[in-house]
Amino acid sequence: MSEAVREVPKKERPEFRNIHITELSNYRMPPSAIVSILHRISGAGLFLMLPFLLYLFQLSLLSESTFMQFKGVLEHPIAKILILGLSWAYLHHFCAGVRHLFMDNHFALDKDGSRMTAKSVLIVSLLLTVAVGLKLFGVF
Amino acid sequence: MASKNNIGQNRLVVGAHYGLRDWLVQRLTGIVMAIYTIVLLGLFLTGQNFSYEGWAGLFARQWFKLFTAVTLFGLFYHAWVGMRDISMDYCKNAGLRLILQVVIVMWLLVCAAWTVQILWSV
Secondary structure (H helix, E strand, C coil): CCHHHHCCCCCCCCCCCCCCHHHHHHCCCCHHHHHHHHHHHHHHHHHHHHHHHHHHHHHHHHCHHHHHHHHHHHHCHHHHHHHHHHHHHHHHHHHHHHHHHHHHCCCCCCHHHHHHHHHHHHHHHHHHHHHHHHHHCCCC | CHHHHCCCCCCCCCCCCCHHHHHHHHHHHHHHHHHHHHHHHHHHHHCCCCCHHHHHHHHHCHHHHHHHHHHHHHHHHHHHHHHHHHHHHHCCCHHHHHHHHHHHHHHHHHHHHHHHHHHCCC
16 A cells, blocks of 8 residues: 555535524524424423412412412413413424424424414414413403 | 444444333423413413412312322423433533533422422412
């Protein structure tokens, strides 16, 4: 083997890494990426708020008087916003999870199909949240 | 024999082979929660004049109590799988990750114990 062959420098190959958090703002995410990151954020948020939800659940079930207390808590504007946010987190997580189950069974795996189902998840979860919110605050 | 165990000298074998099991558990608990959600959401959106009697009466029934308990235990297991994934993705320090995971497990065990207390006080 000649020297020339042995000493060929290694070709610089492009290295692809996950994007850094500072690059997020100029990175256009497709709908499925938005659904994916919201799936993670909503899941983590629900995990952190579990004690609050269990506390409300306990108030609603323990006795007649705590049930009234529960209704009182729901009257508070901050509680309303918090519960509406958590309802959205739950419903988004639910819809995105159902999408996962379909994709596990090889439905809508192509680009157009997954884009369509991702958009549906975003829209349906918002519509369900609106319905829950209207019901929660006594509109129907 | 030898060829079966020959996985290459540069390959580090890690993991406890729980990947598939956790993936499956996350799906199955997800299905249970989805069914429960549809039932409860349907009851909530179609119900009128919610009273303590009606609400507590629902949870006083043994089958619904057990359905709720199984769903919530499933939720806590589901949350463990998800939170462990998050810890593995973002927390690169093994010691810190272990502490984080212990805290997550304790958090979920507290929630599970509390769930039992709530459900069986109705």
